Amino acid sequence: PKPAPEPAFADRVKARIDQGVAGEADVREVGAIVDEELNKRLAAKGVDTMAEEMRDLKVQQDRLWQERNAIPWSDDERRRANWDEVKRLGTRYEELRRTLPALQEATVRETLADIRPLGGVTQRWAKGTRREIRDAVEAACESYPTDWLQMSRDKSELLGKKVARGFYSPRDNSINLSEHGGLESVAFHEFGHRIEDVNRRVGQIEAEFYDRRTAGESLRWLGKGYRQDEKTRFDQFVEPYMGKDYRPAYGGSSQFFEVWTMGVEAMFRRTYDLASDPEYRHLILGILAAL
Numbered sequence: 001p002k003p004a005p006e007p008a009f010a011d012r013v014k015a016r017i018d019q020g021v022a023g024e025a026d027v028r029e030v031g032a033i034v035d036e037e038l039n040k041r042l043a044a045k046g047v048d049t050m051a052e053e054m055r056d057l058k059v060q061q062d063r064l065w066q067e068r069n070a071i072p073w074s075d076d077e078r079r080r081a082n083w084d085e086v087k088r089l090g091t092r093y094e095e096l097r098r099t100l101p102a103l104q105e106a107t108v109r110e111t112l113a114d115i116r117p118l119g120g121v122t123q124r125w126a127k128g129t130r131r132e133i134r135d136a137v138e139a140a141c142e143s144y145p146t147d148w149l150q151m152s153r154d155k156s157e158l159l160g161k162k163v164a165r166g167f168y169s170p171r172d173n174s175i176n177l178s179e180h181g182g183l184e185s186v187a188f189h190e191f192g193h194r195i196e197d198v199n200r201r202v203g204q205i206e207a208e209f210y211d212r213r214t215a216g217e218s219l220r221w222l223g224k225g226y227r228q229d230e231k232t233r234f235d236q237f238v239e240p241y242m243g244k245d246y247r248p249a250y251g252g253s254s255q256f257f258e259v260w261t262m263g264v265e266a267m268f269r270r271t272y273d274l275a276s277d278p279e280y281r282h283l284i285l286g287i288l289a290a291l
Contacts, residue, residue, distance in 0.1 A: 009037040010114040013289055021290045024208040028279055031286030035278070038111045038285065045107060050100050051270070057093045061086060101184070101269045108268050109143045115289050118142065121149035126157040126173075133160030133177050136187040143268055144191065145288065151198040158194070168193035185269040192261035201291050203255030209283050210245070210259055219245060237280070239272050260287060 013033050021027055068082045119142035125134050141149055159174040166178045166186045177186045196203045214233035222230045232243040242262045246254040263284035266272040274281045
């Protein structure tokens with residue numbers, strides 16, 4: 001039988017890649033084509049509608065809590081009715097909170113899979129790796145390009161640890177995950193740093209994008225909860241951490257940034273809303289499709 005024809009959008013993406021992807025502007029052009037298709041698929045699955053419902057539920061819950069504070073303790077019937085409604089809304093909110101990231105991840109993955117192979121390469125794990133860390137990273141790897149995974153496997157074993165604050169260390173090739181934010185989301189983020197380590201083109205494109213976006217802006221402390229040497233350029237990023245610059249700590253040169261890792265986490269797990277920053281979305285999708 002004849003193979004099924006590729007979606008038209010994939011032909012457009014591949015044609016644009018064949019024209020050459022020299023810099024971050026080219027990457028974003030590729031990403032814009034992917035984003036157009038992705039948005040159609042997300043809309044067809046009701047993802048945006050579900051996200052809007054979550055926002056509405058949060059507003060309703062806040063209103064009910066305010067109303068509860070005004071109900072006299074002696075009015076058991078009204079307090080019980082209020083509490084029942086709070087629980088009902090909370091149950092639906094938690095249902096969506098669990099469902100939405102998985103649906104987002106699956107939709108992004110199926111869209112990218114029309115362009116290039118994803119997953120299929122198991123990482124090599126060092127002795128002492130915690131099983132839940134390995135499992136979380138391997139699950140995230142199924143959404144990463146296959147050739148990137150092979151680069152990582154060829155470079156070295158990985159050591160998976162559980163820590164209070166996640167990080168990737170190129171010194172001992174360790175991926176350190178915390179449960180803050182959920183292991184699934186943190187796994188996408190920290191394995192993204194692994195990709196920066198094994199595919200230096202990602203960091204080069206990040207640097208171009210970052211330097212253009214933050215031109216003329218000075219580094220500033222990230223604020224409470226961060227070390228004094230953790231500094232960022234705020235730009236118009238939806239989260240200040242996206243602008244963190246590691247280069248001063250590495251003598252002025254580093255392939256590590258947070259633009260890519262925060263972006264890939266947001267793209268797959270909806271941890272941050274990039275809707276207000278389309279060129280950032282295009283950068284992340286372009287990196288995933290073209291590099």
